[in-house]
Amino acid sequence: MVTVxxxxxxxxxxxxxxRKETTTGEFRRLCREIALLLGYEVLRDLPLEPITIETPLERMQAVQVSGxxxxxxxxxxAGEGILDGILDLVPSARIGHVGLYRDPATHEPVKYYFKVPEGMAERLCIVVDPMLATGHSAAAAVTMLKEAGARRLKFVCLLAAPEGLAWFEAAHPDVPVFAAAVDRELDDHAYIHPGLGDAGDRLFGTK
Structure with missing residues (x-):
């Protein structure tokens, strides 16, 4: 289910x-760099199609990404913190946003924004969010995307918790997850341990 x-x-x-002493600026830069490296692996199986091009020396058969x-x-x-890194690999990609916040009492996701490109059924959709903690927000976002027509999806995060992976897989067994690490557990406040703290706060300098 998950590829580390x-x-x-x-x-x-x-x-x-x-590291807790990592500054906001350093945190942003590292998120972008890690996302680029993750994206390289996540997009490894993109389909290719042949095309004819002219090099400075001759005509040749080459390949390009198809579809x-x-x-x-x-x-x-928080997804914005890793979006730019993966976008560096494919600058022409279309961008969508799902706005969710976690209810502090129930830990359930609440939608406040949803905007995606047209033709979702024909696109590979890469969902990015730094943390897969309870899995509720990730699963809710993917459900919304499927309702909007998405058929091929992958989920990319920096850290995942076993509890979140179990919830996400139960909800969407057809959507693979790619992560830099799977950490030990969630605490009573649904934070990943050992984790890295609140990714959004560390990215934007808020508390």
């Missing part, structure tokens, strides 16, 4: 990201 990207650079940068342009879906607000 254990590339040495991913793991090194994740260690720096976790409709990819769609990256950011789960607001």
């Amino acid at each position: 990207i254990d590339h040495p650079l991913v793991q090194h940068k994740l260690t720096l990201l976790r 409709k342009k990819l769609c990256f879906i950011s789960v607001l607000r």
Whole structure:
């Protein structure tokens, strides 16, 4: 169900990201760098099609990515922290946003915004959110995307908790998850341990 990207650079940068003394600026930069490295692996199986091009020396048969342009879906607000990194790989991708916040009492997701491109059924949709904690927000976002027509989806995060993975897989067994690490557990406030704190607060300098 989950693919852990254990590339040495991913793991090194994740260690720096976790440190409590890492500044807001450094945290943003590391998120972007890790997201780019994760994206490289997540997009490894993109379909290709042959085309004819002219090099400075001759005509040749080459390949390009086939099908409709990819769609990256950011789960607001923290998803913005890794959206830019993966977008560096595919600058022409379409962008969608799902706005969810977690009710502090129930920990259930509440929708406040939803906007996605047209033609979702024909696009590979990559959903990005730094943390897969309870899995409720991730599962809710994917449900909304499926209702909007999405048929091919992948979920990308920095950290996942076993509880969140179990919930997400039960809700969407057809959607693979890619993460830099699977941590030990959730605490009573639904924070991942050992984790890295609140990704949104650390990205935007809020508390």
